[in-house]
Amino acid sequence: MSDAQHAHDAHEGHEAHEGPIKTPNQLIAAVVAAFVVPIFVIVLLVKNVGSDARVGAGVDAMGPEATAARIQPIGQVAIKLEGGPAKSGEDVFKAQCTACHTAGLAGAPKFGDSAAWAARLGTGLEALVTSALKGKGAMGAQGGGDFSDYEIARAVVYMANAAGGKFEEPKAPAPAASAP
DSSP states (O other): OOHHHHHHHHHHHHHHTOOSOOSHHHHHHHHHHHHHHHHHHHHHHHHHHTOSOOOSTTTTTTSHHHHHHHHSOSOOOOOOOOOSOOOOHHHHIIIIIHHHHTTTGGGOOOTTOHHHHHHHHHTOHHHHHHHHHHOBTTBOGGGGOOOOHHHHHHHHHHHHHHTTOOOOOOOOOOOOOOOO
């Protein structure tokens, strides 16, 4: 082997083992970058993933309203205070009955329609009040309302008398005796 070829092989081998870091300053910069760049990337990822700008279905599942809905009690107690002035038949009609009886929806006799109420008036007040309290046909109990039996009876008398009935206003129930 000639000296020129040996020198050439030695020169090629020496370059093949050299890296991009040639000075101690370059080594320090590479080590610092190897630690700082990944930490910087991790911080940016955490900031992006932890942002509150989430959209889509189910993103509010961990929100305060959803949590409160999940942990609320199954049953609730509603206290209805009895007493105070009873609502008039007209007030109950306007609050509950007018939705169906003004327009005649679902077979309800229209308010003031004598022909529609004639057969019903013949059954008597007690039958009409019972139908109103328990429901009949498409009408639920009390028409879906939450009134006392006395107030419902007053509303029935109001509607029946507007259609030609001659029923007397029901008597107010006696107040319950208070506990000692």
